[in-house]
Amino acid sequence: EETDETEVDPPPKAEIDDPITDDRPSVETPENEQEPDSQPDPDVDPPSTPDNSSGEDIPVVDPPSNDEFPPTTEEESSSGTESNDPTTGDESPSGTGLDDPTPTEPVLTPEPEFEPTPPDISGFTVLTINGTDLSDNLLGSDNDSEIFRGFSGDDIIFGFAQPDNFFGGEGNDLMFGNQNEDFLEGNEGNDTVFGGKQNDTLLGHAGEDSLFGDQDDDLLYGGENADWLNGNLGNDTIKGGDGDDLAYGGQGNDVLEGEAGNDFVSGDNGDDILIGADPNITDAGQNEIDTLVGGTGADTFVLGDEIQVYYEDGDLNNLGLEDYAIVQDFDSTQDIIQLAGNAEDYRLDVQPEGLPQGTALYHTVGGQDELIAIIQGTSFPVVLEEDYFTFV
Template identity: 40%
Template sequence: MPNNTVNIPIPFSTIIIGTNDGEILIGTSEHDVIDGRGGNDNISGLIGNDAISGDKGNDTIDGGEGNDLIFGHDGYDSVSGGSGQDVLIGVNPTSGFGTFEQDILTGGADQDLFVLGDKNHVYYNDNDATTPGSGDYALITDFTPGQDVIELNGSAELYSLDFYTTSDGTIKADIVYDSGVAARGELIGILENVSPTLQLTDSSFIYQQNDYESLYNQIFTPLIDLPPGNYNNVTGVIITTFPPFPVYPFPIPGPVINTPPNIINGTRRNDILVGTDGRDIIYGFQGNDDLSGLGGNDSIFGGQGHDTISGGDGDDSLEGGLGNDVITGDAGNDFISGDQGNDDLSGGLGNDTISGGDGSDTLSGDEGNDDISGGNGNDQLSGGLGNDTILGEQGHDTISGGDGDDNLDGGSGSDVITGDAGNDVISGQQGNDVLSGGLGNDTLFGGQGQDSIAGGDGNDNIEGGNGHDVLSGGLGQDTISGGQGRDKLFGDAGSDLLSGGDGNDTLIGANISLGGAFEQDTLTGGSGGDRFILGDANKVYYDDGDPVSLGEFDYALITDFQADQDVIQLHGPIEYYKLDFYTTSQGSINAAVLYDPGVTARRELIGIIQDVSANLNLTDSSFVVV
């Protein structure tokens, strides 16, 4: 580790440093120090007595097996100790101390210490004497009195437990801090599913005044200047005397028996490594490896080379490493990371988390509610069946949500995104994007760039954003907004609401092939010189073709026509049209646009212009015919 000498006061064997982006960080079977740094990270300590800090971002942390010290640090964190005697601290113990955070703490198996205060600070205290502080607290999900311990600052007299029953019949308790200042009841913690006999004077609560700020600085401050990466041979002064970690002397009720995992190491060659039906840890190292976990919750690392990895049944953690890898999660809720290279990643059955990393990757969630992110590169991302969240991130990505109510975000780059079946939320973000909602009532945002957006079937909500966009509602009653730029809006079939927004926009409410029969569209141009299309070179729009009806069931309502800048386009000779003015109950003047080709009883309503001058004339420049 040249030029990266650190002094670590605890005998850890591996240091893992994250980047400022959200990523998956996985420890080893030894004692690790893991620092997530920025981004919304997913961190797993695996085996060993680990020290983990999520640092900035909304992190998900699992200590795994062993006695772990975990700091959620800044952000809304979800912290789980796993098996072993763990110390769980949701906050940054050096500043902030949990203000405006809502963390979730789960101890897991064995005896755990939940820290809600230290030597000098009450955690989750916003120091506002006028509010109850309900916006910052730790939710402790599995507190077991008589086994687990909660550490608080000060003494029991400063706190109270407020019990209440939820709608599902479980009992919760609010831990409220009260320093004696008026109106100072400050919520700092919530205990789920506890007995109402719990008392703050029980042995389940301690007031030891430990200094977690110093402990954090001893472990993580020496890592500040280290670049991101994995450091397996830590140099510097190693102090083998273990500090008070866990800091509370837990009484041991009996031996804790954990079945150790099966560890399989590859070589520099092209290896075929197969796990067991239990928990395996498989390292491919160099070479083009074929790695299979079979059953159990496995951790598989491809390393260098073009690897093929299969997790098998179970909740697996699979990382490709360097090279163009093919990774399949199979059944289970899997974490899959392609890392570097052009990878092919498939989640299989289950609710999977899949990250492409660097390179142009192909990612498929398959069945389940999946969380998929492409990373850098021009990626192909598919959610499959289920309610998926897909982020294209950097690059020109192609995204398909599949069946289900999906949340799809293209990120930077010119992306092609299809929602498919379901009520989807689709955002193009930066770039010239092509968005399609497919079946369902979809919400589509173009963002920046010149976007092409089609709602498809269903009652869709479409917004172009910045740029010169082309927006089409498709079948259904759609709401379409152009936003900024010179936009072209097509309502298509159904009674639609079209709003051009800023810029010189073109609004076509009707289905062009059907001519708008049996539609009632509302057209609002917005600022700028807009063009309202009531006919083209081939047909009159909103004409139902009935020679005896007046057409009152199909027309375009133009809400903000400005005669000095807007234009209404009509089909055929201007002599075929008439303006019929009338006064509304509010006193404003509207004009009905009537199509009258001279056929008996053929006066057909095709449009209504709201709030106009009675001096408006069809021969004005406000009307054009094609």
């Protein structure tokens, strides 16, 4: 078996079904900033993965000792540790966050297309490390950039000091990016992925995945099924994808989109932008009930854009009680609610019988009201003409 140590161009872009982007200016956030004492609990059971919703820094994981993994030669590590049948590496990977009493008024529209891109590893010595169809332990090195391909099996993959690309393949994989800018794609199975330091890209895809950005400005995309996503430190961009997702921004000024499914979206610390629906489809928010929690900071709750009203099904025969957002902790002294159209297009009232308590926000359509959101957290009535509502 031979180990491929050559200067190579970066691997091709990984394709995902939904793009991720973050156009906001970067804002530095002290790493020692503390989380609030408590965090809202969604009425769901989180997956059985490490809970870092407190926002504490996830430690960079040291590589396992030789007692934990059997020693391997360089040739063995390039093809996994549990099979004598080498994988040549010719097969491509299968994967396809200011207490100002006058709120600001960001205008948010659907983002342009963006494809997450693996870090540029040209200029580094690149080592391709392939797993097998069994469960492999794949370890990188301090000196090289690695391209890891786990293939089948429940793999454990550790990167080290240089930028690495991870492709978990099938199975329930555990991946640690560690020190540099890494690209980590779980693909099939219920994967657990830690970005580590620097600006990482984490993709879950199929399965119920747990993604932890850790430090710096990370991109997290859950993909299919119900995922757990935590940006932790930095100004992160988080998208749930399909399924009933739990998305936490952590510290920093984050952008969070629940997308399809009944999502729980929490900004936590920082001035966050929260979107429960998928703004890039024509029926954003239909047939879903999302919970939006801003946390501390001046947050923006997006319920519509220049193109469409979210959670509007266009049915004149009902009130739209099957699709709406719950804005759980609206603070009128600093938060913003963004709506499509004009104030005359909406009205406020008590919540419909049987729904969560709060102020109901209706979009008026041809004489029929359509429930868009239930606003909670304020101690006095909200008024559409106040500055905390912005219209686009």
